[in-house]
Amino acid sequence: MIVVENLYKTYPPQKRGMVATTALQQVSMTIRDGEFVCIVGPSGCGKTTLLHMVAGFESPSGGRILLDGQEIQGPGADRAVVFQQAALYPWLSVYDNIAFGLKLKNLPRSQYDAKVRQFLKIMGLEGFERHAPYHLSGGMQQRAAIARALITQPKILLMDEPFGALDAQTRNDMQRFLLELWQELRPTVLFITHDVEEAVLLGDRVIVMTARPGRIARDFEVPFPRPRAWELSLTPEFVAFKREVLSVLRPEVESAQRLA
Amino acid sequence: MIQSDGPSAQPLVAPAPTPARPAKWTSWILAGPAIPVLVLVMLVALWQLISSLHLFPPLILPAPLTVLREAGALLQTGYGGKTLFQDVWISAARIAMGFVGAVLIGVPLGLLMASSQAVFKAIDPILQFIRPVPPLAYIPLMVVWFGIGEVSKVMVILLGTIPIIIINAVSGVRNIPRQRLQVAQCLGATPYQVFRYVILPSALPEIFTGMRVGIGVAWTCLVAAEIIAATAGLGWLVQEAGQALQVGIIFVGIVAIGILGYLMELIIRAIERLAVPWKGH
Ligand SMILES: Nc1ncnc2c1ncn2[C@@H]1O[C@H](COP(=O)(O)OP(=O)(O)OP(=O)(O)O)[C@@H](O)[C@H]1O
């Protein structure tokens, strides 16, 4: 369980004469194990900041984040991160990229080979294991990055606009694929996106954040049963729910634009 | 199990080979070595023409054929007691020692500076001081301190090259995309593992850039040092020949210096291709 308690984050001024940036203010939320939580909000409202603090890359300026009751000390193998850019290691093959986390444990190859092959298969990357990552399409690179994150079986998967750089068709494929994967492995997912439709389609909850300094504007429970198919997004119920989320998000985006 | 029709895998379709069109003669000329060869031949012809017109005394501008003959003599009997091959060998050995020394010291030092603010603060001022001084200015000092033997040459090369090597190693580490490090941290990498498996390979392309620039500078330093104070080597050969007004030998020496410098860069490039085939990605 992830418990975020009254979280603040202030970045010091970049240069002399500039003011400090308060990225997050008074953010509290509880995420249950195995839950899929999506976060939407205007650009610059602190979504990445929040995710980085859960990952342990940054520490809070105020408040705290508890993982199963323990305060976060830094990055750890229980939390995997997937970024908008796949950030694969270009000097490693696709196979070695996916196996990276297992190799760090100094296991002999015989101990993890079967697992890597299983992930290659699940990810539709069979036959590409010897390729250099930069010879893969964007969608394939992102699948390899997800495989690299999931192969060590982290309890928590942190995703920062993971499909934001993909074309619409590939993004659809990846969403379906992520849902299947989640249903299978049941990690806790914190998923940041700009796309309300994506958030509603994937999440158990959709949290809308305000313009900077980011607070929680609304925390929606998504009412649609699982497993969800893509066709769900065509139903009137889906559209109505999406409209409700947008009615909260729109004013925040506009006030963020006025701010900028 | 996840259905296999989940994500539609997008295979990398190999582009069908474009049907062989009769290549235009212009593209053939641009692709082949025709243009550089032509320019070279024209230059030599011009040279021959000017020298056969006797516009300048042959002492000042010997004919190409004379130079070729002198090159042959230089290869067989040598000049000043050494053959051309011996001079090349001596110069190459000095470069190898000075340059390899600069890499062996500079790369670890640069990596250390990039990872420790204290080390950076300690070394950077020295580096900033050495860097703008032309390496040639060190030659007299090196000769006074280390004599005209091998040590002074190696030291000049070392001093001239090491700032470039260090600066590139530092910036190689500094420019690592933050996410590369974060991915490894999330997978539970120890600080040593982050260094060995992420920082080092990430910095390697820039380290090689430093080496490519460095080898050119090292060569310049060496030839200058040999011209000023040496008893062998290509720089010395050119200097000796100049004193004796042997313009033909000077020509041969300059061409040898050029070819050797070019070869060294080719060698570094070849090693680079083997070591960092992912460069630019
Ligand atoms: N390392 C940093 N130093 C200073 N300010 C920062 C830093 N990181 C983020 N900020 C500032 O904090 C605010 C929130 O940034 P953050 O990246 O979390 O926004 P975001 O919601 O992820 O935006 P986007 O949707 O565009 O990705 C921004 O105003 C940003 O300029």
Ligand SMILES: [Mg+2]
């Ligand atoms: Mg962001």
